[in-house]
Amino acid sequence: MAVQAQILKGTRDFLPERMILRQYVTGKLRDVFENFGFEPLDTPAIEYAEVLEGKYGDEADKLIYKFEDRGGRRIGLRYDLTVPLARVIGTHPDLARPFKRYQIAPVWRAEKPQKGRYREFWQCDVDTVGSASSLADAEVVCVAYDALRRLGFRHFKTKINSRKMLAAIAEYIGLSPDQAPAVYRAIDKLDKIGIDGVKEELAECGLNSPLISRLLDLLQVRGDADVVLAQLRTKLADSAMGAQGVDELDEVVRYLRWLGVSESNFEVDFSMVRGLDYYTGPIFETVVEEPKIGSICGGGRYDGLVGLFTNRPTPATGISLGLERIVDVLEELHLGGVPEMKTVTYALVTVFSQDTVGESLRAASELRAADIHTEVFLGKDKLGNQLRYASRKGIPFTIILGPDEIATGKAIVKNIATEEQVTIERAELVDWVLSKHEVLK
């Protein structure tokens, strides 16, 4: 009886075809991240549980995978890439500031999986530690914008809000710290349950109707960034913190324009909240309109988090792209520019018989020397099966070297997709394949 070939709920195998797409996506992201001067970083998958605990909020804390090792140490699997970054700054306080890094790595959350949600998934984070400038906030938003554009995304919107504006409201209403999260959550549901739904939820939070009216009034401010900010400035005029939040967003928006981020891809949205506790300033979240898969990108400023590990206040801001959601959307939309390679192999050299295998191997070596990914057929199958293998795997070119070709100094190259087959001089094999190779490179 074989062992059950089962994988854990919410986890997945990435078969080659999908893995090729994932690598394409992460490759593009890496290019964009480095283009803005962010440096690569990696951290352990496991951390001391205390490092992770108490950073995300009560709800999120419950979703941290934890276990005890043989020495009785309490271990946690990383829940995101932001807290480990804060820990890195504490571990290596001498890093030059601002410290700009990116990290593309898996994180784990003990949630119940559903569409677009997994227990093991990859995040692609870009963060700047040690800069309080709004330019740092705008820059990470711009990085995400560039990355999505370069992947072929067009219809997406980055919502921008400020925890300071939200806090101003909480303060004005007189919410206690344990009431605030519930109110935030109700606000955040606007898209999902509509204005009346939010009204009900707020009532359940214990707010009286004048307060609810004021909140709903704020939530319904819509329009261009400038218009929204101007209105919020008026409506939040009685709060110093609120005014500061508006000023900051004003700066972020100005920088975004200078950076060339299209007006159609961002908006100020007072109803966007984000769940994690550690955010302190501007917050961002990017949603794709067409397939409703939730947000593909989120982040914000967290000026208090790094200080927990360093004893000195350290401002920081960053953004995180969700790899699986991006890949899911790419697959669903079939966006142009995404290569449709099913295999990394470009050429298959067939083997006619034991007598000719040497010729096949020599040809394969020549192709590889020219950086053309080349397989030699492993087996003694008849030619039909060898072509069948190439066809099933989607290998673009098959090289046929039988006794006839070898005797006359020729080679047959067959394009499996187009059925075209040409006989060429054996000596020109590499150049011929190389000339076709350009297309896919």
Place this chain on the structure above:
RNA sequence: GUGAAUGUAGCUCAAUGGCAGAGCACUGGACUGUGGAUCCAGCUGUUGUGGGUUCGAGUCCCAUCAUUCACCCCA
């Protein structure tokens, strides 16, 4: 953590409480050096698991496990 739906061949799915089937895939052949098309033949099962009702259960009931979807929360 809460709720709902679904578990039958490698995959997708059929079968009124009455002999477990089809398509795809796979293997061989038609085709001794040409795949993907067509035709022929073949292979494929503890109906998720454990109980119960019944003359008889894939089908009804209970439990359990798994998967999916939704809620909470989130990438």
